[in-house]
Amino acid sequence: MGNQLINLLKEGNSRFINNQRKEHNLKHQLQAAMVEQRPYAIVVTCSDSRIPPEIIFDEGIGQLFVVRIAGNILDKIAIGTIEFAIQNFQTKLIAILGHSDCGAVKTSFNKAEKSFFINSIQQSIQPAIDTANLKTFQTTEEKLNFAIIENIQNQKQMLLQSSELIRNYINNEQLQLATGFLQTDTGKVHFF
Ligand SMILES: [Zn+2]
Known part of the structure; x- marks a missing residue:
């Protein structure tokens, strides 16, 4: 079940990468989604303007339920948003995606004073930064990518620890939780 859904994302992503996007009749898709909304995947990713999920996965209207927050972090409201989709739309896949050159992770290495909200x-993101700071890397890019991937795993663990509803759905094999790394300059998504 879950793998088929991940394959839909992978297929859409390769169409995007190969510049072979499908014709989407958006008006028709919207009409169909007004009758019944059944997004097959919940995509959690960063707000970065270079990585719009519907485009990266070559989807139109009604297929993806998208949660976008800087640094693809999951707070109470984001988790509630995911739970809402699982309960109301029977969506069976969550994909948490971090991406290269992520400004939110990059800025978290910098201790400069920021607003309460940016803080x-x-x-x-800080636990991922702390782990990265304990290790040695050849380049700053390598260090940044490490922290980005670490942050994806931390957010996943936090989601599982926080949400009993999501744990139950996963235990009953009604839901799959995937993580991936999006290469910003190509749009290629690598699922872990
Ligand atoms: Zn980002």
């Missing part, structure tokens, strides 16, 4: 993002 809240940074606090959520």
Whole structure:
């Protein structure tokens, strides 16, 4: 079940990469989704303007339920948003995607004073920064990518720890939780 859904994302992503996007009759898709909304995947990713999920996965209207927050972090409201989709649309796949050159992760390495709200993002990413700071890397890009991937895993663990509803759906094999790394300059998504 879950793998088929991941394959839909992978197929759409390769159409995008190969510049072979499908014809989407958006008006028709919208009409169909007005009758019944059944997005097959919940995509959690960063707000970065270069990585719009519907385009990266070559989807139109009604297929993806998207949660976008800087640094693809999951706070109470984001988790509630995911639970809402699972309960109301029977969506069976969650994909948490981090991406290369992520400004939210990059800025979290920098201790400069920021607004209360930007600091809240940074606090959520901080454990990944702390882990990266304990290791040695050849380049800053390597270090940044490590922190981005670490942050994806941290957010996944946090989601599983926080949401009993999501744990139950996964245990009953009604839901799959996937993670992936999006290469911003190509749009290629690598699922872990
Ligand atoms: Zn980002």
